[in-house]
Amino acid sequence: MRIALFSDIHANLPALEAFFDDVEKREIDAMYCLGDLVGYNIWPNEVIEEIRKRNIPTIAGNYDYGIGRNSNDCGCAYKTDEEKENGAVSIALTNTLINDANRQYLRTLPAHLRVEFQLNDDKFNLLMVHGSPRRINEYLFEDRAEKSMIRIMEQADADVMCFGHTHKPYHRIFETATGDTPHFRHAINLGSIGKPKDRDNRGSYVILDIGENTSVMDKESVSVEFVKFEYAIEKAARAVEESILPNTYADNLRNGF
Numbered sequence: 001m002r003i004a005l006f007s008d009i010h011a012n013l014p015a016l017e018a019f020f021d022d023v024e025k026r027e028i029d030a031m032y033c034l035g036d037l038v039g040y041n042i043w044p045n046e047v048i049e050e051i052r053k054r055n056i057p058t059i060a061g062n063y064d065y066g067i068g069r070n071s072n073d074c075g076c077a078y079k080t081d082e083e084k085e086n087g088a089v090s091i092a093l094t095n096t097l098i099n100d101a102n103r104q105y106l107r108t109l110p111a112h113l114r115v116e117f118q119l120n121d122d123k124f125n126l127l128m129v130h131g132s133p134r135r136i137n138e139y140l141f142e143d144r145a146e147k148s149m150i151r152i153m154e155q156a157d158a159d160v161m162c163f164g165h166t167h168k169p170y171h172r173i174f175e176t177a178t179g180d181t182p183h184f185r186h187a188i189n190l191g192s193i194g195k196p197k198d199r200d201n202r203g204s205y206v207i208l209d210i211g212e213n214t215s216v217m218d219k220e221s222v223s224v225e226f227v228k229f230e231y232a233i234e235k236a237a238r239a240v241e242e243s244i245l246p247n248t249y250a251d252n253l254r255n256g257f
Helices: 013-023 044-053 062-068 081-097 100-107 146-155 233-241 248-255
Strands: 002-006 030-033 113-119 122-128 160-163 170-178 181-189 203-210 222-229
Touching: 002 013, 013 044, 013 203, 013 222, 013 233, 044 081, 044 100, 062 081, 062 100, 081 248, 122 203, 146 170, 146 181, 160 203, 181 222, 233 248
Parallel strands: 002 030, 122 160, 160 181
Antiparallel strands: 002 203, 113 122, 170 181, 203 222
């Protein structure tokens, strides 16, 4: 089974449209969205409606959680006063733009999705979260201590854990064991469709390949492909500049951070 997973669109309609154009050229069996549909640009309703009309299973991101409850707190970890001020403008605008039906949709999104495969006379669990299984807005960066990552995944019973939130894609494999039997766990950050922060301004998503021989005992039996795609960045950036949003967000799109 080939599964496309994407996250962190952040109201960037041109990026989402380009993603759909790209993924529709590939042989995909299932598709999941790991949240943060809204915030930081002017198309929250349009993005939500594109997701909804395709019936894509979707979980709530921290921004979706806040907007769904008409809150002025997006659960974002802003580091400076300027970032906090800019963030306040973004969430205020998003709360103004969002319509009632789409706010209700965001409010009722699930926190996690779990898919259990029955392969090789054993189960194989795929867990999809936004930040972490513990908190919707917990950041699992690439340099997170291995012991911490293993503990999080073991407690969540996740053999493959896919997530977003940091906007920086990576794939880490951890080996644990039960007696003499190895057990490999995969932590996969999808990156971001519409607000990348890895200094690559292209959108990012993942294709996960689960085959009939996939097993927790074979780390090579899970295939993870990171896909980067071009989109109309200037259209998205100009939309920011022509709105009340801070121009910093347009610069972020152009520079990929």
